[in-house]
Amino acid sequence: MEHETILTVKDLSGGYRSRGLFGRRRETPIFSGVSFTLRRGETLGLVGESGSGKSTLARTVLGLQPPFSGEVIRGFFDRPQMIFQDPLGALNPAMTVEHIAAEPLIAAGVRSRAERERAVKEIFDAVELPEACRGRRPGALSGGQRQRVCIAAALVTRPTLVAADEPVSALDVTLQAQILSLLGRLRKEMGLSMLFVSHDLPLVSSFCDRVLVMQNGAIVEQGDAAKVLSSPEHPFTKRLAAAALGEIPGRGKKV
Template identity: 55%
Template structure:
């Protein structure tokens, strides 16, 4: 596959840590082990596995927050942005929605004030929020509205690739469906790619094109949604699917 068809390549990434004792460091604890996969242009790639299996560490490694001990992460487009599980903790409670969305544009100094405000209003409209929300602070918004603001904040600098870490797990079922529809619409309108991290296999089945299955820091299986859900090859994948029934 050519580089033009990819937004990200992860190649043989291994990562871990050592506990720090008072007088010496503990043994090496491996978190990611020889992880290799690609994210293709325009796709939604799901990442599933039990809690503590290394999914969030992989996300932080892709973002550059964690440096791998071995292997490499190759970005073919602008660095990805993150949509978090809990939008309330991801948004600064002291500032308005307008400030939250405008601040990254101000920091990087790309646009004058009128253009910043135009882009903020355009993005607010894209995520389905009225202009009245601009003056609101996070505590004054519903959970679904906060997640829409979080998505707008991730998109305000026009990335082509987003990492969504359990973005609907804190929402009720009705709001979940609305946010999933929004993510689909944004992919189509803005030509986005996603790495979608979730423990909810039903959500992954609805949204994703391909799936990675992670166990104890390793990718044990990957394939299309139909391959993984209808013809799983690994025992661990079968266990996850059985538990979700």
């Protein structure tokens, strides 16, 4: 069970479809030739510069948009969920956060209102959202509280796989640490498999088991998280690692 593969991605490519001039179909490729596996309980990091195609790949892997070619083979049957980067944009401003967290249960076919209420209470307790916040709308919450609501809404159906797309990028450093420790605790308690997307290599390598490095829509390196940071092999990964070292005073760059 421990090493059970729950996700296999084979030679996947994808991007955006649109209608061009005269209604002609246009395909804009964003990523291609992506292959990896994810095991149960494992956290896989996806790191790369902004615009490299990470979010598009994550959405395609989760089945939120169709691939152009290749395969996504899932070893589980529930619906994978996504934690988004910008909680204010991702949360319906007109609904109370209790209602927002109940929506995925409705989508998953949980018809009993009492059951939904119990599940929402349990997940809000798990993400430590203060009781006083639960009847409010997203606009009335702090950034950290909104990110907790986003996490609750993604986990309320108890998914096998969750993708977190830059879940702490919009937060200040103190809140980042709180949300990461929350995610770390929840993935253990709930036995989650996670695809963790970020542009921050040190953050990814400290939070994840393995890392995929993406450059311009291609995976240029993948491996053990600590190793990818400490001994990167691809020139692009080396650049990411060096840039990260330079940003942290006292580690590398002389000021």
